[in-house]
Amino acid sequence: VPLLFFRYIDQGRNPQLYTKECLERALAKNEQVKGKIDTMKKFKSLLIQELTKVFPEDMTKYKAIRGEDPPP
16 A cells, blocks of 8 residues: 555545546556657658658568568
């Protein structure tokens, strides 16, 4: 049991508020991390597109190794 939980009780606060605040913090952090993941996925996609324009043979090999495209 977290010590902060006991502080809630010592302060005469409702322990359910602790649970509610923990869930709200977890939800906010989850949304923040999801945004970062989505941004990184978009960045990866754009990077692969640009690298394919500059290094078409190397990117074909890379995609074949990664299993993203069948080899020619």
